[in-house]
Amino acid sequence: MPVREKFEAGLKELQSRLTELGEFSIQALQKATVALETKNIELALEIIDDDSKADRMYEEINDYAILLIAKQAPVAIDLRRIIVGIKIATDIERIADFAVNIAKATIRIGSQELVKPIIHIKEMVRINQEMLLLALQAYNEEDTKLARRIAEMDDQVDELYSIAFLELIEISKNQPEFLQQISHLTFVCRYLERAADHTTNIAENVFYLVKGQQYDW
Numbered sequence: 069m070p071v072r073e074k075f076e077a078g079l080k081e082l083q084s085r086l087t088e089l090g091e092f093s094i095q096a097l098q099k100a101t102v103a104l105e106t107k108n109i110e111l112a113l114e115i116i117d118d119d120s121k122a123d124r125m126y127e128e129i130n131d132y133a134i135l136l137i138a139k140q141a142p143v144a145i146d147l148r149r150i151i152v153g154i155k156i157a158t159d160i161e162r163i164a165d166f167a168v169n170i171a172k173a174t175i176r177i178g179s180q181e182l183v184k185p186i187i188h189i190k191e192m193v194r195i196n197q198e199m200l201l202l203a204l205q206a207y208n209e210e211d212t213k214l215a216r217r218i219a220e221m222d223d224q225v226d227e228l229y230s231i232a233f234l235e236l237i238e239i240s241k242n243q244p245e246f247l248q249q250i251s252h253l254t255f256v257c258r259y260l261e262r263a264a265d266h267t268t269n270i271a272e273n274v275f276y277l278v279k280g281q282q283y284d285w
Contacts, residue, residue: 207277
């Protein structure tokens with residue numbers, strides 16, 4: 069196989085591994101939401117145990133990217149593709165960590181009835197999942213238009229976070245006996261807000277990949 073074709077195949081493999089890690093994180097967020105809503109401690113523990121898979125995939129992506137650089141000595145745009153891939157892997161792995169944090173919050177809440185339906189949390193999760201899928205597509209296709217859409221969706225998550233946070237604070241005033249649970253739910257909202265920020269980082273890196281400069285949203 070010619071050198072260039074071999075290198076392109078290597079880049080495709082890197083993209084494939086990033087997509088696999090992204091899909092894992094999306095599923096982890098979904099499972100964590102189900103565990104929280106249904107107070108499923110067993111599922112929460114499963115999410116925590118599975119985090120080692122995300123860590124392993126992340127490490128393998130980094131090792132593979134470094135190997136590509138060492139073997140192929142890429143320049144300019146090719147080097148940016150690999151470096152951006154490494155940065156994206158870091159953001160995706162962090163999102164998987166947030167799913168673990170939500171699972172831990174579920175365990176701490178235990179069997180206690182939730183103070184309110186987690187409608188806003190579920191919507192934040194839905195948007196986060198859509199954002200990450202779009203971010204991976206934007207990276208694979210080097211599409212800056214998709215990247216810009218992600219920034220707009222991040223604003224939606226920020227708004228939902230503010231609404232949910234204020235509602236929980238109001239509940240704490242009237243139901244102080246649930247203060248510990250409310251604290252955990254507040255952190256869950258914060259984890260999802262931060263997850264959206266990490267996906268926005270991916271979008272910014274896609275813009276850098278294509279344009280060679282940072283983009284100020």
